[in-house]
Amino acid sequence: MSYEHSIARYRNLYAxxxxxxxxxxxxxxxxxxxxxxxxLLRERAGEDRGLFDCALWMFVETxxxxxxxxxxxxxxxxxIIRVAxxxxxxxxxxxxxxxxxxxxxxxxxxxxxxxxxxxxxxxTYEFVAKRMSNKAYKFAVGLAVGTAFIxxxxxxxxxxxxxxxANLMYYxxxxxxxxxxxIARFEPRGMARTLFAMALAQMLVPVIxxxxxxxxxxxxxxxxxxxxxxxxFALLFVGSALLFxxxxxxxxxx
Numbered sequence: 154m155s156y157e158h159s160i161a162r163y164r165n166l167y168a169x170x171x172x173x174x175x176x177x178x179x180x181x182x183x184x185x186x187x188x189x190x191x192x193l194l195r196e197r198a199g200e201d202r203g204l205f206d207c208a209l210w211m212f213v214e215t216x217x218x219x220x221x222x223x224x225x226x227x228x229x230x231x232x233i234i235r236v237a238x239x240x241x242x243x244x245x246x247x248x249x250x251x252x253x254x255x256x257x258x259x260x261x262x263x264x265x266x267x268x269x270x271x272x273x274x275x276x277t278y279e280f281v282a283k284r285m286s287n288k289a290y291k292f293a294v295g296l297a298v299g300t301a302f303i304x305x306x307x308x309x310x311x312x313x314x315x316x317x318x319a320n321l322m323y324y325x326x327x328x329x330x331x332x333x334x335x336i337a338r339f340e341p342r343g344m345a346r347t348l349f350a351m352a353l354a355q356m357l358v359p360v361i362x363x364x365x366x367x368x369x370x371x372x373x374x375x376x377x378x379x380x381x382x383x384x385x386f387a388l389l390f391v392g393s394a395l396l397f398x399x400x401x402x403x404x405x406x407x
Contacts, residue, residue: 156198163208164191170212173219175226186215229280236275240268266309274302281339287403290341293396297348300389301327304355319362326354341401348394352387359383 337343
């Protein structure tokens, strides 16, 4: 019982220290950290050992963690603001185009869709590329995200201009990328496999459409043009996959 008062006092101070963590981190881990702190002190008390040195070490370690998480949180906020500003800057081009260029008629929902795609692509790059300092990894992420953005935008335009449901199959290519990246946890070797799978899926789309539909109904650019454009995107995905593979090789060497 002689330790109960000390444990309560240290735990109260520790709970106050945890308030300096960013709110999202504190809400996710704070309760567990406080319980761990309490369990360690009680274990020390059960061994009839002093509590001060254990509590002091936990306070120092937690303080270092707070500084680290606060810096990460500030960096994340800056990344969001930076991506938002870049997105707004890019959207100024079609905005002024609507005003000064004849025939440039973007509706408000086009701006919303374009802004969503731009912001999503930029934010994805910021968060994924920061996982590693390897330049090959960063280039691979940039190439993959950029290619996915162009594919998404081009597909959105095709769907809006035609009623051909086959164009929706390209979203399956993007789904392969999202699911594969989550399974790989953005690790370079797994990302390389994911991008190779996206390249294969990209080339399967026109093959499947060719099997299930009449090529005469495709219209311009025709069968050859469709395969050429799909090959272009597939090569970009392959290039990203090779960069991820190079990043994985560098990671294994370190």
